Amino acid sequence: MEQLQEQLKIVKPESPWKIAIRRFSKNKLALIGLFILVLMFLLCFVGPLFSPYELNQTNVRNKNQAPNASYWLGTDKLGRDILLRVMLAGRISLTVGLVATAISVAIGATLGAVAGFYRKYADTIIMRIADIFLALPTLPILITLGAILSDLKVDPGQRIYFLMLIIGLLGWVGLARLVRSQILTLREQEFMQATEALGLRDNRKIFRHLLPNTVPIIIVSATLGVAGAILTESALSFLGLGVVPPTPSWGNMITAANSLIEFRKRPWTWIPPGICILVTVTAINLIGDGLRDALDPKMKNR
Amino acid sequence: MAKELVAFRNLETHFKTSAGTVKAVNDVSFSIREGETLCVVGESGCGKSVTAMSLMQLIESPPGKIVGGEILFEGKDLLKLSKKEMSRLRGNDIAMIFQEPMSSLNPVFTIGKQISEPLLHHLTMSHKEAKARAIELITMVGIPRPEKIYDSYPHELSGGMRQRIMIAIALSCNPKLLIADEPTTALDVTIQAQILDLMRDIKGKMNTAIMMITHDLGVVAEMADFVVVMYAGKVIEEASVLELFREPKHPYTQGLLKAKPIINQRQERLYSIPGQVPNPVDLGDNCHFHDRCEFCMEICKVKTPPLRAHADGHKTACWLYEEEGQRNERNAGSVEARA
């Protein structure tokens, strides 16, 4: 008994969060990912303060300069400093990428889980809505939305919020179907009968028992979503939904380099934003992997 | 005397966990002879399954790892075999029935497919032969409507039926060694009897050795030739079945036998060994049973007792019998000797 008491002192039960954090922090790759992401944020949100240039400052005489001492990453065809633009673009792209993905993951996971869990009417309704979402022609809708926002005279600066919402809304269907299908399998397992026997609330069944088992797939979907959202943003900005040209975004910067000549002659215009997206996506994936491993009971001490 | 088929020599299997290293199997040695049924009993969580799994080399790694010792099968050290060689033995020469029948069957394949797989693979039967044999096996383990069951999916069967399917799979290739991890716990007594008969039958016919892990001392009494008792990752006693039931030496074994409710001998309260199994992380150098033992001595708290042989190959790891054991060992001259 005494010894038991002693053990009690030594082995204090940790809170689940602490464990997750500890495990996460043991995951070197995940830490690197987090570090990179923080660095990206710092670069984008603090970096521009140190730039000698300004966003709207064009200087056609300095156009298309290769990287040099005064323009570290060179200039674009309007003579604007690419470094500054990449950093400013990051503010938009990082936010859009993360927020839009968060929205679509939240919607997709929840609706998918609800559909898979309740089946019957909920499933029919949600999945038919999903069908409709899939079947609707995106482009005309986006054109219309752009026109409506313009008619409502919504400040272009604020359209970015709509943009995030729109990209978020566009992306939920795939995840919802994935999650639903997994939940359909999971809900038939005996541990779900156990939750029923315990009389647990549906909320808890869905969010504590079922969804955590779909986390790996959610993470994959989220990682893929971030890159998608960043690139989609640039496509939407053409329709009055994204950012307006003087405000850069990584997607816009890359799409601006849309010819073979640009591609070959002035790599400094597209490599920096491309690398930024790559680094962000990789970082997020590293974090995602880390998170998954941290949440996965069977992956320990990695 | 039959040849030794399997020998565990100082096997050590550890699990790395967040709390520390679990020495699930800690310096375990014993052997199984051809055609012999060896039962492993012991506290739940004492490492029986892990021992068996180590033999199959199916320890999940990470976090588990066989850190020491050797496992000889027909003289070859299994731990040194290549993956390919090992998989040639598995399911063919050595088969195993797992403890959890529910999750051990692949949910997306039919029962028939899962039973015929080793037949096709190891015995290179034709599909038709395999199907016939599979249905035969299903019948053999006492499941009705075998043709229907052949096309069913695992979730459509009851627990006992799945367990029997697992048994059928294990028996499919007439293994030299059958490891049965609590094969009949999910079965009712009539089926259990049937399965036990079946195993005995196979043993008789094919000279199959059986390593059976069970809690049911009744089953042990019926089946075993030899019994190994484990506690906290260690073998604490081994003896022939008659010997063990006649004169259990280790206080833990004694407790176990006392705890079993016996039919038609109704008691008010069942005996149970007081206390709990120690935390498997960082077990100290002591007798792991000491804090639950009514005969606990000073030495028990500071030193791990070695496994000593007594008469007739009866071995115990307990300081109570230390002197007797040492004497016997000197007399016998060999640790290996047993009846």
Place this chain on the structure above:
Amino acid sequence: ACGGGEEAAAPADNGTEATAPADNAGETGETGTEPAEGGESAIGLTEAEDMSMNPAPALARTDSAILGTVAPQGVFNPLFQQTAYDVAIDDTIFSSMIKIKADGTYENDLAEEIEISEDNKTYTFHLRDAKYSDGTPVTANDYLFTMKMYMDSSYDGQSDPLSWNVVGAKEYNAGTAKEISGIKVIDDKTVSVTVSDYDAMTQINLGAVAPMSEAYYGAGYKQGDLSSVKQLNNKPMGSGPYKLTKYTAGQEVDLQANENYYGDKAKIPNLIYKVTTDTTNMAMLQSGETDLDNVTVNEDNVEELKSMGFLDVNVLKNNGYGYVAMNNKNPLFSDKAVRQALTFGLNRAEVVEAAYGPYAEVINIPQSDVSWAYTADGIEAYDYDPEKAKSMLDEAGWTVGADGIREKDGKKFEINFSATADNPVVDALIPIMTENYEALGIKLVTETLDFNAIMEKKDKGDYDMFFAAWGLTPDPDTTVYITDGAQNNSGYSNPAVDELYAKGKKELDLEKRKAIYAEAYQTINEDAPEILMYQRTNMLAINGRLDGWDVTPYKEYQHSLNQVEIAQ
């Protein structure tokens, strides 16, 4: 032909003598009567320098040429043709009564002679002895048949045939008449058309009609239903220099020289239009997969094409101009001084430089400087002058407020500006404009929108400013600047201009028209109803092995295809 500078050197009759286009180019620099502002050599023809670099696939084609084109829609019928790419192909398959000349004026084609009555209302066409590609003769009756199709109630092509004012057309269109009373087939080769009202465009409208064989197209035609005709859209039959042999949608159009063509028979037996896109068209020229293509003009592309060595690079002025529309009905822009100030205050030269480098020019009147109607006399150039702009705004009552933004009567000077995003100019325009106007104390709120969305805002009048571009017809007549004109985007209204345009349209004498339009342009220039931005260029890159071209901004390459031959 007066006016048009560089193209003047390539009169139609010259073309038949297979004058090397090089000569034309050479003359451009020297004889250009109106050196386009600065007269840079950027515009014009740069000949291939090193034909030895010509890739093998191109050299291997001895009896054919492959012309790159954006995918045609397969509407190979002059009635229904819509995209320029369909038009280019139709132009080689069909001949009309008249054809365009290098300077944008017209000459006879199928018509041997066109008689115009005293009152300018009856036009009698005398046809040549021409044949369709199937060998049947082109008759006056075919012309009538073609006109009937135009006037048909189910006609949904791009032309506006009822506006030609042909007598009896409305009745035919309404179905109340079986014939068009104003069109008379006099004999096999003669047909006369009477119009109820005439203007400068009448002859061109009537003459541009390409007679189509009634025997071929008329088989299933019933008044009020052109669907049988449409079914032949991808199996055209005309009287042009080429005939279509195969059309694979989205891939290629194969043409063969028409041995029944009345004029100079085509010298290249086989023409293949191959579908290309702007992402790879240069690569295909380079690899010799195509012999000719239109390539977007910018410094990179020009340089790249020139460096290939074996291409004749022809940079031609585009018939069109880009502009920033201002909503003249919006109180913000109702003051002429404000509009002028906004024009002075925008560094248009920098925008043009950034977008096109030397391959576009700032313009100040809505007319191409190669048109006969162009004038530079009495035109204010609105060179970038922020100080002047500021003082004009001050004078107009827009004073700088505490936050640096001008205001008048408590209203801030804030402009909502919409632009489509697919234009290289917009990329440069938006940042520069934002910066320039900020310096003036004007807040510019920009957005990029779908083109149609902008047009709808325009139609509703719910806009401040937007960016767009116009294409120009060879004739200067337009409804862009007349009060409530169909194309009047800015709500601009000046009775004087209305009157001048009406006069110019009615006048048939070219010299007189020139004067009228000059005056109109001067007024518009003064009123600054919109900020005119630039006239850009087009680039035609042609493999140097093909000679004999006669290309001007008005006379597109397909019009001289039959003269082109493969150099040995």
Place this chain on the structure above:
Amino acid sequence: MSETPVQSKQEPNSGHGQPLVQVENLKKYFPITGGVFQRRVGDVKAVDGVSFTINKGESFGLVGESGCGKSTIGRTLLRLNDKTDGSVHFEGRDLHKLSKSELRHMRTKMQIVFQDPFSSLNPRIKVGDAIGEALLDHGLASRQDIKERVIETMKICGLADYHYDRFPHEFSGGQRQRIGIARALIMDPEFIVADEPVSALDVSIQAQIINLMSDLQREKQLTYLFISHDLSVVEHLCNRVGVMYLGTMMEMAPTDELFSNPLHPYTKALMSAIPVPDPTLKRERIVLQGDIPSPANPPSGCKFHTRCPIASDICKEQVPEYRNMGNEHFVACHFA
């Protein structure tokens, strides 16, 4: 339907105390599907018209062949499955007619220990949380109290506090079973369906758990439906025992009565098959002949007749009446 034994008419009314659970003519069929379009081709009659009553404070044992429908009864009784027919009353209320929220509330009073400990635990939830979460969800205790109670209950069930933060796969089979037991006990229910709760445990723990269960029963008037294969455990723990075969009840009697005087040949066979922990003893077993029939297509008459050592023609044709033989001893056999 015609095969339904007449037993349903007779409501066995036994023992002392108030009836807590009343099962009447309960049926549960699982559809069998087949063919390309997975059409329903028949039913597995897992439970085929079973009636019994469990009184408050009683423990009712259910034994029988594997696959005879014991677990299905347990589940259907708690409405974890939908029933096919019949009714289940708990505290006098028809469980299968309760609304969702009423049912949820009712669930705190009745618990189940699942047969398969591993699959009944969510692999991603720590066992401590798994044990305590129902308390939390029903708002029965504060977070802090829950933790204490969980650790307390874990200890009662033979688990240690250091197990709190582990995940199910880190336990041995027996330990998992104990987690399942702790999860049920912590709710302080009135009624527990224990589906082979101790079969995976070693005898020492088994004894511990059984002692615990009988202590709780004594102290708190707990009621059990105890499903087991181990007749010795059933004998020890239960007041009454029901013997099932192929979805129907064959015999039901107070424990002592049943064990001393088994009437049904199947019960007798079961008894004789119990292994005895004495290697010197070799007993005569009644070996059942023949194949176990399919629950999808059960034999006519007495379902047991195909394997019964004393079957005669009447058994093939007539469903034996489920009779009270006195002493609350019910049996469905023509020859009893």
Place this chain on the structure above:
Amino acid sequence: MSQYIIRRLLQMIPTLIGISIIVFAISQMVPGDYITASQNPNMSAERAEQLRAIYGLDKPAVQQYFIWAKNMLTGNLGDSFQHKMPVTEVINTYVWNSFIIAFVTLILSWVIAAFVGVFSAQFQYSFFDKVVTLLVFLLMSLPSFFIGLLAIKYFALDLKLFPTGGMTTAGLNASGWAYIKDVAGHMVLPVAVMTTLSIGGLTRYFRTGMLEVVRQDYIRTARAKGLKERTVIFKHAFRNALLPAITLLGFELPALFGGAMILERVFTWPGIGQIYLASINLRDYPLMLGFTMFLAVLTLLGNLISDILYGVADPRIRLK
């Protein structure tokens, strides 16, 4: 099951009606119509009205909807404004070109993604896994046209291995085998690029699925049977890992016929993607609506198929 399918098919009717109404409503809300979108600078207001009358655009929206819906029920999707021919014919002309590359891409990408995903999972965190992961992200980080351009530059222009674009060699009047060979040659680059792009995500899904599955007890059972590691992985584990991906398969059906707007353009592939895009930009409603409905039907069918497949692949799920 057959009941399930019938029920789902019946459910498709209201869904399709709903979609048709929404789609039509959108077409009404989209700024501009065919007349304004065709940007004819010479169009007079009267002529515009005339054309609107010819196209029925002057009628009230509700009436237009019913006319359209009625025609659609008879299989008549109307005439494309810009192509001046029946919509069905336009679709039929181009859609098979899109289908052929989409189909080849589908097969290739699933097979490759399956292999790569499985190996990545098998050797999680190995060098191979890391390289694959990085490559996948690299491809995700660049817009698709960019990757298309890259491929054209290196494989078509620099190495001259494949044609730069198009579907056939211009002027080649081949038929039969030679034609197939020619088309196949032209398909290599677009298919390669599309495959590379689509395996990215799939690989991740397969990898994750495998990582989940290989730790299950039944994999241990399979190993205990002494099966070859290959059998264990590709039969036992893979089948289970595939389950979530089957859901994605449903999306592929409309994708097969939907055309790839951007890459078809880059590779000058005469697919439906470009045509559809143009129909939107030009407000060619009959084509736009017709093709949208065509895709809608495919989407619903695809989802139904994936649900059925899922039920078949995972016997635990009962379709009711």
